[in-house]
Structure formats: C-alpha cells, structure tokens
Amino acid sequence: MKKIIVVVATLFISISIFSQDIQFKNFNSEVLENNRSLRIYIPPSYHLDSTKLYPVTVVLDAEYLFDVYVGNAILFANKGEAPEQIIVGIDQNQYEERYEDCSYIKENSFPTEQGKAFYQFVRLELFNYLSESYRISPFKTVVGNTLTANFINYFLVENYPGFNAFINISPYYAMDMPLMVQQKANQLKNENIYYYLSNNKYNSGKRQTSIKETSNQLSLVKNPKFKFKFDSFDNSTKTAAIGQSISSALSFIFTLYSAISKEEFENEIKHLSPPDAIEYLENKYVEIDYLFGSNLKIREKDIFAIESIILDQENGDYLKSFGEMINKLYKESPIGDYYIGRYYETGQKYKQALNYYKSGYMKLEEGNQNSDAYYENIERVLKKRDGTYIETEIKN
Numbered sequence: 001m002k003k004i005i006v007v008v009a010t011l012f013i014s015i016s017i018f019s020q021d022i023q024f025k026n027f028n029s030e031v032l033e034n035n036r037s038l039r040i041y042i043p044p045s046y047h048l049d050s051t052k053l054y055p056v057t058v059v060l061d062a063e064y065l066f067d068v069y070v071g072n073a074i075l076f077a078n079k080g081e082a083p084e085q086i087i088v089g090i091d092q093n094q095y096e097e098r099y100e101d102c103s104y105i106k107e108n109s110f111p112t113e114q115g116k117a118f119y120q121f122v123r124l125e126l127f128n129y130l131s132e133s134y135r136i137s138p139f140k141t142v143v144g145n146t147l148t149a150n151f152i153n154y155f156l157v158e159n160y161p162g163f164n165a166f167i168n169i170s171p172y173y174a175m176d177m178p179l180m181v182q183q184k185a186n187q188l189k190n191e192n193i194y195y196y197l198s199n200n201k202y203n204s205g206k207r208q209t210s211i212k213e214t215s216n217q218l219s220l221v222k223n224p225k226f227k228f229k230f231d232s233f234d235n236s237t238k239t240a241a242i243g244q245s246i247s248s249a250l251s252f253i254f255t256l257y258s259a260i261s262k263e264e265f266e267n268e269i270k271h272l273s274p275p276d277a278i279e280y281l282e283n284k285y286v287e288i289d290y291l292f293g294s295n296l297k298i299r300e301k302d303i304f305a306i307e308s309i310i311l312d313q314e315n316g317d318y319l320k321s322f323g324e325m326i327n328k329l330y331k332e333s334p335i336g337d338y339y340i341g342r343y344y345e346t347g348q349k350y351k352q353a354l355n356y357y358k359s360g361y362m363k364l365e366e367g368n369q370n371s372d373a374y375y376e377n378i379e380r381v382l383k384k385r386d387g388t389y390i391e392t393e394i395k396n
Contacts, residue, residue: 023286027129031120035135037091038062041070043077046135053293054137054252056130058163060148062089065169065242069143072246080299082254086134088126092148093288098186102151111154120152135292141165141194141253145242146172153177157184164291165194166380167249169242170203171211178214179376185218188225196249198231200241217252227252236333245345257288259294260305269306274318277306278325297329310339319343323356334360334374341377350385357381 013149023040039062043054057073059065061120066089076082092098101118104111111119130136142163149171155162175236185195195218199211215230229252233241255261260269260281269277285298303326310322323339330336337360344353356379364371383389 003373013100014173027122027126029125031117031125036097036121037090037094039066041066041073041085041087041089042134045084046086050135052295053135053137055083055141055292056086056088056134056136057141057143058126059087059089060092060102060142060144060152060279062091063093065073065089065143065145065246068243069246072243072250076247076250076254081258082250083257083288083294086130088130088135090122090126098148102147103180104150104174109180111151111187115151115154116216118137123155127162132244135293137291139291140162141167143167143169143246143249144171145169150174150177151180151298156181156195161191161193165253166190166196167246167253168195168197170198170200170207170238171213172207173210178210178217180218181214182221185221185226185228190225192225192227194227194253196229196231196245196252198233198241198245198248200233200236200238202238202241247295256284256294259299260284260302265305269309272309274310274313275321277309278318278321281306282325296327300330300333300335303335316343319346330361334363336360337363338374338377341381345377345381345384349383350381353381354378354385 021042021044023042025038025040026035028035028037045052047056052145057069059069066087069089070087073082073085073087077084092101100114101114103115140163141153142155143166144150144164146169150173151166152163152166153171153173156166161184178394181195185193197215197218199210199215201208203211212232218226218228219230223230228298229248231245231248233244236244255264272280281298281302285296287312288294288296306323310316310318319339320343323336323341323343326333326336326339327335337356341353341360343358344350344356359375361371361374361378364374382387
C-alpha cells in the first residue's frame with residue numbers, strides 16, 4: 001500500500017511540475033474580434049537567468065501538436081541537441097476554427113478575409129505580445145499539419161519571412177503554394193530559412209503526389225540560404241508520422257546548435273587551416289548566441305574536434321592561440337595550459353613551456369588519473385633544458 005502511495009505521489013509531483021511550465025491564456029484579439037485559447041510552455045531555466053533569451057515556436061492545431069512538440073523539445077534540449085524554447089500553441093479545433101483561420105481562395109491560393117485576419121493575429125498581435133511579455137531571441141519556428149501546414153507558408157512567401165523555420169507535416173497545399181514557395185526559396189538573400197516537409201501513406205493519392213512533386217522541386221533549389229529536408233513515412237501510421245516528423249524536423253533545424261558531428265567535420269572543417277578552423281568554431285558559437293539566445297560556451301567536445309587540425313598542420317604554430325582560447329573558456333582546466341606549453345616546447349623555449357605545464361599540473365585535482373601522464377611533460381622539458389633528453393624515451 002505504501003508503495004502505491006509513493007508511486008501516486010511521485011506521479012502527481014511530476015504532473016504538477018510539468019503543468020507549472022505551461023500557461024493557459026485567453027487572448028482577446030482585436031483583429032479576429034474574439035478570444036483565442038493559447039498554451040504557452042516556459043522552460044524551467046527561464047526564471048533562473050534574467051538575461052537569457054529563448055527562441056520561440058508557434059504551434060498551430062495545438063490540441064493535437066502542442067504536447068508532442070513540447071515533449072520532443074524538452075528531450076532535445078536535455079540532450080544538448082537544441083536550445084530550450086518558448087512554445088506557443090494556438091487552439092483551433094474546439095469550434096473547428098482551423099477551417100476559417102486557414103481558408104484560402106481556390107482560384108488564386110491567397111487567404112480569404114478570415115485567413116488574412118488570422119494571419120494578422122499571428123504576425124502582429126501574437127508577435128507583439130510575445131516580444132513584450134517574454135525574453136525571446138530572433139529565431140522563430142512555426143509548425144502546422146495538413147491544412148494548417150499549408151497556411152504557415154504564407155509567413156514564408158511574404159516580403160520578409162515571419163519565421164526562420166517551417167515544419168510542414170503532410171501539408172494540404174493550395175494549388176499555387178508549391179510554386180510560390182519555390183520562387184521564394186530562390187529569392188532568399190539574408191537569413192537562412194529551414195524548410196521541413198513530410199509525407200505519409202495515409203494522405204490521399206492526389207496529396208501525396210503534390211507533396212512529392214513539391215519536394216522534387218525544392219530539392220533542386222541551389223540557394224544556400226534555403227535549407228531543405230524531406231521525409232516520407234511510408235511504414236508509419238498517420239499519428240506516428242506526426243511525432244516522427246517533429247523529431248526529425250528538430251534535428252534538422254537545430255543542427256547548428258548541436259555539437260560538431262562527424263558529417264559537419266568532414267564537410268565543413270576538415271579542409272580548413274588552423275586559423276580558419278579556430279575561426280569556424282568561434283563563429284559557430286557566436287551565431288548560436290545570436291539566433292538562440294543561448295550563452296553557450298564552446299563545448300570541450302568541439303574543441304577536441306578541431307584538435308587534429310591544430311596539431312598536424314603548420315608545425316603547431318597555432319597551438320598558442322588554441323590554448324589561449326581554451327583558457328578563456330575553461331580557466332580551471334589544464335588543457336589550455338597544455339597546448340600553450342606544447343607551443344613553447346616546440347619552439348625550444350623551455351622556460352615558458354615549464355611555466356605553462358606546471359600551471360596546468362596545478363589545476364589537476366588530487367588523485368586525478370591523468371596526473372602522472374601530465375607530469376611527464378614537465379620531466380621531459382626539464383631534460384630538454386638540461387640537455388639530457390633522449391629522443392627514444394618518447395612513449396607512444
């Protein structure tokens with residue numbers, strides 16, 4: 001009985017904690033001339049740092065998509081593969097509002113008057129409210145499914161796209177929408193646009209064809225500002241494809257935020273010179289900070305990712321710059337001192353090398369398993385200074 005009580009109590013606490021992160025708001029819209037129900041997820045860290053900014057995601061069809069998106073967003077953030085996000089869901093299914101909100105004229109694919117009003121609600125009223133009420137970064141994502149997925153594209157094809165990332169789950173495209181998206185993709189000049197598109201076998205044959213043809217056309221776009229990914233979930237149920245789409249889209253959209261992958265290293269970094277590799281790494285994190293408001297230090301994993309370039313090229317001339325960068329980020333780590341010491345040792349400046357090796361050694365905690373190996377650097381340089389070092393003593 002006690003075990004049951006503990007389990008129920010734990011479950012209640014978990015639900016309470018999760019529910020505290022979600023606010024429900026009735027938003028009085030002057031444009032729509034009615035109240036709209038919003039669900040707003042606030043990350044737990046929001047109240048811990050008053051200077052941190054957060055990217056925002058607007059989720060249409062919130063009754064179906066909001067919880068799925070929030071769950072995936074929390075998972076990706078906890079794994080360090082996406083920043084924490086403020087997530088705003090707009091309910092559209094209590095009175096089947098989605099059909100008026102996202103309606104369009106069949107002859108020209110433009111929104112109806114009701115569609116224009118909903119567009120203005122999101123673009124003006126909701127954006128203004130979020131900017132005034134929360135600390136949001138410049139990066140914005142919008143999510144839609146079927147009919148609402150078609151509608152989110154109106155925020156793309158305008159002169160200045162309202163969002164940076166578009167998650168189109170099985171869109172019911174208006175007749176001219178694929179062409180408008182393709183034209184816009186070719187015209188982009190400033191910010192990167194991330195465009196995710198998915199299909200599933202439960203769409204009608206006509207809609208599957210429309211989505212596949214759109215994917216084929218968008219895959220031909222050569223504009224580097226247009227980032228595109230397409231998934232076809234041929235072995236999933238209609239419901240399962242929604243969750244798969246969202247997780248795949250998050251992985252695609254927030255590639256920049258993630259640690260350097262093997263693919264990123266091979267395609268973007270491997271061929272760089274040491275100073276360019278260091279600059280690439282620094283710029284990656286500057287962009288992360290600007291777009292996502294995440295004051296994220298360069299991960300040690302990413303530092304080690306470019307280590308081989310620094311060591312192997314140009315006789316180690318950039319070891320000092322590399323070490324200084326690490327010392328700025330991780331003052332308590334011995335790694336930066338090690339690289340600077342190695343720089344001076346390579347240049348036969350043994351006094352300076354000893355100073356840095358000793359400094360790094362002093363940063364190691366007592367009992368650290370790497371202490372003996374690190375101290376070998378000091379012993380080696382002392383022998384070099386005194387002329388007693390024998391090259392064959394180097395251990396592989």
